[in-house]
Amino acid sequence: MLGYIMRRIGVSIMILFGSSFLVYNLAAYASDPLAELRLSADDGARQQIIALTRDLQLDVPPPLRYFLWLKGILGVFVGKLNMGMTREASSVQEELAFAIPVTLRLVLAASVTALLVGIAFGIISALRQYSRFDYAMTFMAFVLFSLPIFWVAVLLKEFMAIQFNNFLSEPSIPLKWMFIFSCFTGVFWSSLFGGERKRFWSVFAGAFATGFVILWAIDFTDWYLHPGLGPILIGFLSVGIAIGVASISTGLTNIPARNAALTMAGLAVLWYYPAQWLFNNHGSYLVILLMLALIVGTGFICASLFSKVDRGPIARTAIITGVISGFLLFVDRIMQSWQPYFITDAVNGRPVPTYGQRKDQLVTADFWLNNLDIIMHLILPTFALILISLAGWIRYSRGALLEVLNQDYIRTARAKGLNERTVITRHALRNMMLPLSSLFVGEFVGLIGGAVITERVFGWSGMGTLGIRAINSYDLNLLMGVTLLLSTLVVLGNLLADLVYSALDPRIRLVKE
Amino acid sequence: MKLFGRREKPIGEILSGGESAIANKEVEGLSLGQIVRRRFFRHRAAVVALFLLSSVIVFVMTALDTKIGPLRIPGWWRWTVEDIPDLRFEDCPGGTIGCPTLSVNPFSGFGMGTHPFGQDDIGRDYFALVMNGARRSLMIMFIIGFLAGFIGVVVGSISGFYGGIVDAVLMRLVDFIQTVPIIIIAAVIGKTAGRVGPVFLALFLGLLTWTGLARLIRAQFLSLRELEFVDAARVAGASNARIAFKHILPNAVGQIIVTVTLIMAGAILTETALSYLGFGVVAPDVSLGLLISEYQTSFTTRPWLFWWPGFFIITIALCVNFIGDGLRDAFDPRQRRRITKKDRLQAKLQVKAGA
Numbered sequence A: 001m002l003g004y005i006m007r008r009i010g011v012s013i014m015i016l017f018g019s020s021f022l023v024y025n026l027a028a029y030a031s032d033p034l035a036e037l038r039l040s041a042d043d044g045a046r047q048q049i050i051a052l053t054r055d056l057q058l059d060v061p062p063p064l065r066y067f068l069w070l071k072g073i074l075g076v077f078v079g080k081l082n083m084g085m086t087r088e089a090s091s092v093q094e095e096l097a098f099a100i101p102v103t104l105r106l107v108l109a110a111s112v113t114a115l116l117v118g119i120a121f122g123i124i125s126a127l128r129q130y131s132r133f134d135y136a137m138t139f140m141a142f143v144l145f146s147l148p149i150f151w152v153a154v155l156l157k158e159f160m161a162i163q164f165n166n167f168l169s170e171p172s173i174p175l176k177w178m179f180i181f182s183c184f185t186g187v188f189w190s191s192l193f194g195g196e197r198k199r200f201w202s203v204f205a206g207a208f209a210t211g212f213v214i215l216w217a218i219d220f221t222d223w224y225l226h227p228g229l230g231p232i233l234i235g236f237l238s239v240g241i242a243i244g245v246a247s248i249s250t251g252l253t254n255i256p257a258r259n260a261a262l263t264m265a266g267l268a269v270l271w272y273y274p275a276q277w278l279f280n281n282h283g284s285y286l287v288i289l290l291m292l293a294l295i296v297g298t299g300f301i302c303a304s305l306f307s308k309v310d311r312g313p314i315a316r317t318a319i320i321t322g323v324i325s326g327f328l329l330f331v332d333r334i335m336q337s338w339q340p341y342f343i344t345d346a347v348n349g350r351p352v353p354t355y356g357q358r359k360d361q362l363v364t365a366d367f368w369l370n371n372l373d374i375i376m377h378l379i380l381p382t383f384a385l386i387l388i389s390l391a392g393w394i395r396y397s398r399g400a401l402l403e404v405l406n407q408d409y410i411r412t413a414r415a416k417g418l419n420e421r422t423v424i425t426r427h428a429l430r431n432m433m434l435p436l437s438s439l440f441v442g443e444f445v446g447l448i449g450g451a452v453i454t455e456r457v458f459g460w461s462g463m464g465t466l467g468i469r470a471i472n473s474y475d476l477n478l479l480m481g482v483t484l485l486l487s488t489l490v491v492l493g494n495l496l497a498d499l500v501y502s503a504l505d506p507r508i509r510l511v512k513e
Numbered sequence B: 001m002k003l004f005g006r007r008e009k010p011i012g013e014i015l016s017g018g019e020s021a022i023a024n025k026e027v028e029g030l031s032l033g034q035i036v037r038r039r040f041f042r043h044r045a046a047v048v049a050l051f052l053l054s055s056v057i058v059f060v061m062t063a064l065d066t067k068i069g070p071l072r073i074p075g076w077w078r079w080t081v082e083d084i085p086d087l088r089f090e091d092c093p094g095g096t097i098g099c100p101t102l103s104v105n106p107f108s109g110f111g112m113g114t115h116p117f118g119q120d121d122i123g124r125d126y127f128a129l130v131m132n133g134a135r136r137s138l139m140i141m142f143i144i145g146f147l148a149g150f151i152g153v154v155v156g157s158i159s160g161f162y163g164g165i166v167d168a169v170l171m172r173l174v175d176f177i178q179t180v181p182i183i184i185i186a187a188v189i190g191k192t193a194g195r196v197g198p199v200f201l202a203l204f205l206g207l208l209t210w211t212g213l214a215r216l217i218r219a220q221f222l223s224l225r226e227l228e229f230v231d232a233a234r235v236a237g238a239s240n241a242r243i244a245f246k247h248i249l250p251n252a253v254g255q256i257i258v259t260v261t262l263i264m265a266g267a268i269l270t271e272t273a274l275s276y277l278g279f280g281v282v283a284p285d286v287s288l289g290l291l292i293s294e295y296q297t298s299f300t301t302r303p304w305l306f307w308w309p310g311f312f313i314i315t316i317a318l319c320v321n322f323i324g325d326g327l328r329d330a331f332d333p334r335q336r337r338r339i340t341k342k343d344r345l346q347a348k349l350q351v352k353a354g355a
Helices: A002-030 A035-039 A043-055 A062-078 A092-127 A132-145 A149-169 A175-193 A197-221 A230-249 A255-270 A272-281 A285-306 A311-336 A338-343 A367-405 A408-415 A420-458 A463-472 A476-504 B011-027 B032-042 B044-063 B126-162 B164-178 B182-193 B198-208 B211-224 B228-235 B240-277 B288-298 B304-331 B341-354
Strands: B066-068 B071-073 B103-105 B109-111
Touching: A002 A062, A002 A476, A002 B164, A002 B182, A035 A043, A062 A476, A092 A132, A092 A367, A092 A420, A092 A463, A092 A476, A132 A175, A132 A367, A132 B304, A149 A367, A149 A420, A149 B240, A149 B288, A149 B304, A175 A197, A230 A255, A230 A272, A230 A311, A230 A420, A255 A272, A255 A285, A255 A311, A272 A285, A272 A311, A285 A311, A311 A338, A311 A367, A338 A367, A367 A420, A408 A420, A420 A463, A420 A476, A420 B182, A420 B240, A463 A476, A463 B182, A476 B164, A476 B182, B032 B044, B032 B304, B044 B126, B044 B304, B126 B164, B126 B198, B126 B211, B126 B240, B126 B288, B126 B304, B164 B211, B182 B198, B182 B240, B198 B240, B211 B240, B228 B240, B240 B288, B240 B304, B288 B304
Parallel strands: none
Antiparallel strands: B066 B071, B103 B109
């Protein structure tokens, strides 16, 4: 295996040499960094030409200059990486070091959310093949496939930011909109559950009533100005989550699993006030990580308390419940920062920003305010990216699950009397995930490349913005820095996809044994 | 159906027999082309999309004057991109200028008016601009589709058919091209090539987007070349080229067409994105992406400047995607017709009649 990986890496490095050589020369011959300066007859311009020629070694012809650049890159093996200088005489790797986390934050948030939502929709779509829900999802996926992201971005800015901010200055939901929105919710849930006419209408009525009551409560309590969940709501939600997770993960007939999940939900409520104290006084990522570790530990203890056999699935159920309930605590704390955030000078009652990645005035603010600020800036670009990549996941997962459901082993599993939940979650879903796992890497790398446009529209200063700056100012070293990074990601991503696939699927062996 | 209509069989078995009977009877004695055509026309969304796309193409292509060398075919629309008529002020909402005159009113009827999509800042007719942009985008889309399809098929076939060292070299070439970030390198070229024209940009993009298709075709060839009909052709004395292109390739034609439609739908989005960034089609030439990028800030005051180019991009991409989906279903050999309620009812009735 190690030999295989080494060989693949070797080939990848050769490919990177080739492609960087090609791009370097293409870019060098296609653009003249001194063109503008040459046009001016100014004496300062001549000085600049001489300085730039010296600094960027422009007197060396591009094919040879490539090897000078390469020498700096190969320094990475001896710990002295040198990606060259930009035109402004700053170091390329420093610029990249600032840009990479920004782009990663954007793409990671978007791709993980799109993955989860898309796969969930795809699975339901496949389980209800040829239903109304399926047709609606298919149509939606095609529309999303055809949307140009820059166009969506402008719409989002208008309707999700500007209009929403206007709405917040005088918040009240008119009855008409409550009605329309609840109708929509009702149709969504009832077509999701499917079934005969009677079931359709009962689900519709339930969802409609719930939606209407929630909206009315939000409007009545002015929730959008002082949002928060509070221990009581968290308690109800956690119990709901516990039952939901248990019924999907092990089935409600598994009493120990159900009890373990409910215990975790109860613990989440008991933890509410201690967690508040911890969050307020020691808000940091370390505390959150420690709490996560605590949840996992408690999950295992719960599992061993409730059962002596078959503890794995029980622990899994308990931990998933615990993590989601714990996340509610986190959400609640973030929501509590809404009011102070809302009235800060930098925000001034318009909380959804259309531009930039964070507010510089809030960098020194406390942990929660700062995080809320980052989240608010993430909302629009993440939403745009999700819309674009959601379609792919819906189609992939629908197709993959349908393919699996036609296999003989599913028929066998049904024939031996397993219930539908077990057949779907144990036999179908796991096999469906195999092809998807290798797609995720490619999708992720693709999103990083595609983030160029998103960053431009939303004014983020990530790698895409660097790339555009490089092209506009004919900055060869900067351009090569961005390109090399993207190409390396593609190569590593392909390798990783193959390795993940062979690790998950025992039928696939990369090396002949 | 009579075959299954015997009394002692349970109804479930009769129905399941009926399903395959329906599927088999449908394709009996038909050529591949006929089967595909029938299945395609059953896909309602795809047929609508095909009709819509051809209407859009005809509409867009005939609207403005077409110059082929010295020949000049006049279009049916009164303005051209160069005309600068007076800006319209009267009956515009909120003191805006150059608002659209298009009226789609069920009572007073449909009217285009002088400027159906409105006018831009200096008074140029926006309908003419959008038509010109849509024409550019369509042209670029087809060039990329044909070029990428051609290269992908040739490289994929050769690679899969010969295997060995040829395959290894060609597949490294594919890896190599896949590592080049398309948007960035196209932007580098577009920055200089903007002056050369959109055709050059399309050709360049076509040279970069064939890799996925080549991989697919290669995989098809690798599995097909081991089958008996290839041996049979070889024994009959067929040359390599004949086996590759006459015997194996037709089996992959479904995948080729579907992938090419996907490439085309992706191409129109890439081209508009590049133009939006300012690296694709540049002024004074017009493209849909360029129009959106120019007028995105006037969305609140004059939204029509933003809606129409977007509408054409989405319509074209959506139609191409739906046609691709219809073709995929039509070419899929495993696909059987969905058994509708009507079929079930008919089968039951037939069973009863036979009993």
